Amino acid sequence: xxxxxxxxxxxxxGLYGVIVKRNLIKIIIGLMIMEYAVxxxxxxxxxxxxxxxxxVEVGKNQIFVDxxxxxLVLTAIVIGLGTTxxxxxxxxxxxxxxxxxxxxxxRKLRG
Amino acid sequence: xxxxxxxLIGLMICGAVIALETKDLLSGIISLGIIGxxxxxxxxxxxxxxLAIVQIIIExxxxxxxxxxxxxxxxxxxxxxLKARKVILWVAGxxxxxxxxxxxxxxxxxxSAFGSPVLRMAEYYLSNGVTGTGAVNLVAAIILxxxxxxxxGEATVLFTSVAGVVAVLRKKGRT
Numbered sequence: 001x002x003x004x005x006x007x008x009x010x011x012x013x014g015l016y017g018v019i020v021k022r023n024l025i026k027i028i029i030g031l032m033i034m035e036y037a038v039x040x041x042x043x044x045x046x047x048x049x050x051x052x053x054x055x056v057e058v059g060k061n062q063i064f065v066d067x068x069x070x071x072l073v074l075t076a077i078v079i080g081l082g083t084t085x086x087x088x089x090x091x092x093x094x095x096x097x098x099x100x101x102x103x104x105x106x107r108k109l110r111g
Numbered sequence: 112x113x114x115x116x117x118x119l120i121g122l123m124i125c126g127a128v129i130a131l132e133t134k135d136l137l138s139g140i141i142s143l144g145i146i147g148x149x150x151x152x153x154x155x156x157x158x159x160x161x162l163a164i165v166q167i168i169i170e171x172x173x174x175x176x177x178x179x180x181x182x183x184x185x186x187x188x189x190x191x192x193l194k195a196r197k198v199i200l201w202v203a204g205x206x207x208x209x210x211x212x213x214x215x216x217x218x219x220x221x222x223s224a225f226g227s228p229v230l231r232m233a234e235y236y237l238s239n240g241v242t243g244t245g246a247v248n249l250v251a252a253i254i255l256x257x258x259x260x261x262x263x264g265e266a267t268v269l270f271t272s273v274a275g276v277v278a279v280l281r282k283k284g285r286t
Contacts, residue, residue, distance in 0.1 A: 001219065003120065003225050006117065006120040006121065009124060010146075012212055013124065013128060015208055016208050019200065019204040019207055020201060025139070025180075026136075026139065028177075029130050029131060029139055029140070030131060033130070033143070033146060036146050036147065040123075043154055043157050044225065045222070045228060046228055046233075047157045047226060047228070048230075051158055054158075055248050055249070056240070056247045056249065057247070058241075064237055065159070066230055067250050068233045068236065068253060070161065071250050071254045071258065072261075073159075073162055074165055074250065075254065077162070077165050077166055078269060081173060082269045082271075082273065085272060085273070086272045089275070089279045089280050091184075092183060093279050093280065095184040
């Protein structure tokens with residue numbers, strides 16, 4: 001159970017970063033920490049004690065870990081790269097226009 | 112081997128705190144790399160070699176993208192916040208984090224203990240995966256056969272985000 005709680009603590013640190021930080025890059029880092037925490041939590045849920053990786057060797061009767069969360073996390077990791085690239089490109093574009101990463105200054109300069 | 116999980120996740124938490132609190136954005140991104148590469152080892156310990164392979168590739172690409180963006184713009188985080196705003200932000204952050212941790216601790220009562228998952232759908236995949244799809248790697252059997260539409264959607268999202276990046280960053284056609 002302590003593993004689950006540590007994963008939640010990691011997610012909470014990312015949430016704190018997204019809410020409190022004012023630098024756009026720091027906000028992106030916070031979002032990525034949340035993404036890592038969720039992937040970690042799903043992989044932890046699928047673990048079975050003494051389980052082997054879900055690769056079948058024919059003729060052997062083995063205990064496997066749950067392959068379904070692994071498949072979902074595999075999808076989530078790749079999509080995470082896409083969203084991160086999009087976020088970073090928005091941040092770079094905003095910096096080119098306003099010359100700052102500060103979200104409050106960017107809000108003041110609107111219009 | 113599972114006993115190494117807790118120190119590794121502790122290392123990830125340390126990396127997360129450093130990544131958010133450092134004043135140098137480049138150091139912050141390198142600290143983010145600590146989390147990603149520690150996560151690779153955690154996946155290996157959790158018997159997920161496919162995830163470890165994908166994670167190490169994606170982590171490297173993400174770090175390259177972030178470092179390129181930061182070197183192109185600025186590596187200093189010289190934003191000092193106003194006193195009044197700071198208090199409001201801290202209170203809001205603490206309330207959100209506390210509510211989240213409280214809700215998840217409540218939810219843990221309904222989750223089965225670590226190491227003994229509830230295999231409802233996976234039971235079918237485990238028993239019929241090889242005969243149904245012919246793939247010995249069950250993760251590949253799930254993402255490419257049982258749930259192939261998910262993978263199609265993933266490819267769509269990836270293509271859309273790449274199109275978005277190209278549209279946002281291109282120099283041509285800007286006024």
